Amino acid sequence: MARSKEFEVNEVLDKAMKLFWEQGYEKTSMSDLVDHMGIHRRSIYDTFDDKHSLYLQAMDRYCGKVNVTLLGEVKASNTAAEALHKVFDFMINETEDMPSGCLIVNSAVELAARDTVVDARSIESFSVAEQMFEQIIVWGQRDGEISSEHNAKEMAEYLHNISVGIRAMARTSIDKQKLYRIVKVSLKLLE
Template identity: 45%
Template sequence: MARKKEFDEDAALLKAMQLFWEQGYEKTSMQELVSHMGVHKGSMYDTFGDKQSLYVKTLKRYSEMLEELVNERMSDTRSAREAIQLLFEMAIQQQKEFPKGCFLVNTAVELAKHDSEAIDLVHLRWTSLEQLIRNLIVEGQQSGEFSKTLNAEGMSYYFLNALIGLRVMVKTITDREKLHQIIEMNLTVLE
């Protein structure tokens, strides 16, 4: 008969995510993970696998949390422009909640050449975000909010790039007014 786990798997995963997020993949040791998660080493390996497998699981969990948050906040938007602006505003709000920047961006910067599985997850999330932006632009065109001459696909690339850039900037810029000006300048292409 299998032993019952003596820890909350999701809580332990969130603790691992926090440590990876703060320190990065390379600087985080297995001993630090075991200690921070409050899980015995054997239980950690049995439940999450090796360090790389654990990292991938934290990325998947982060992506789920981000998608839930976006869906929740998007439900209150009244226009396509407001929804796109909200995506940018969320990047600034994350600065207060998570001063370490976006976990996906951090992963892309640190592991782009070293971990194809992690980078595939980053690309999957970014592709999903790109599709959301494209759909919002098409919605705005159909409602008359945006010009029908806008290239929705090209604009989705532009906004994803701008959003990733903003997520990098929030790691070092604390001037919220400057960040809001950047958002406003980006949104002017929709006019």
Template identity: 45%
Template sequence: MARSKEFDVETVLTKAMMLFWSQGYEKTSMQDLIESMGIHRRSLYDTYGNKQTLFLKALERYLERLKTRVPDMTDSSTPVKPIIRRLFELAIIREEDEPKGCLLINTAIEIAIHEENIGQLVRNQFEKNEKLLEALVKRGQSTGEISSQMDSAVLAHYLHNAWSGLRVTVKTTDDLEKLYSIVDSTLRLLD
């Protein structure tokens, strides 16, 4: 008869996510994970597999968490510019217990090029983000809210690049005035 878990799988996965987010993949040892998650080594391997599998699950948890903070983009009556602004502001605003920056961007910089399956997850998410931005830009262009002088795909690529850069910059400064001025300058391109 199988033993029931003596811990909440989702709670300890969140703890792993927070540790990877604050320390990075390479710097986080299995011992760090065991201590942070508050479980035994055997339980970690039995439940999550190896470090890379646990990291992928933690990164997926992070992406799910982000979705809950993103504004509703399906409501076509909502103006587009405030939605795009909110996406950028989410890079700046963080919960008190959250590390600075973005786990997805950290992953892209640290290990995506060395680990194919992690890199594929990052590339897929970047592609989804660009498609989301392109759909928002197209909608804004169709209503006249966003200038049609630039191709929607090109503008989406630019916005995604700027959004990614902002998520790196927030790790280097606490100067909110500077960060919000970057958002303002970037979004002026939509006029």
């Protein structure tokens, strides 16, 4: 007779996600995962297959959480400019109890060059972010807040590139005011 799981899968996946986010894939050992997740090694293998599969599921979990949060920020905004400010504010600050930076940007930097699955997941996440930026830009162009001089897709690619840099810089001890200045200059280009 099969034993029932004595843990909630998303709860332990969140713990693994946070550990991978803090330490990266290579630095995180199975022993670290066992200690941090609070479950047995066998349970990790039974539930998530292996460390790589667990990492991919953590990436997916992260993307889902971030996308829901950003979509909520955009929908709660009254203007496209407000939406862009909220998106960048989230990227600079995220949440206090979470590691700084972005798990996807970290994954792309650490693994994408040698792991085709992580590369594909990173590119997919980047594409979703670019689509979000494009929708906001089109909204702003329609309402006259954002210049129609530039192609919305190209400006979305540009803003996404800025956001990746912001997320990477947020991992450092750099002054957040500098990040806000970078955002301010970038958004000024849309006027």
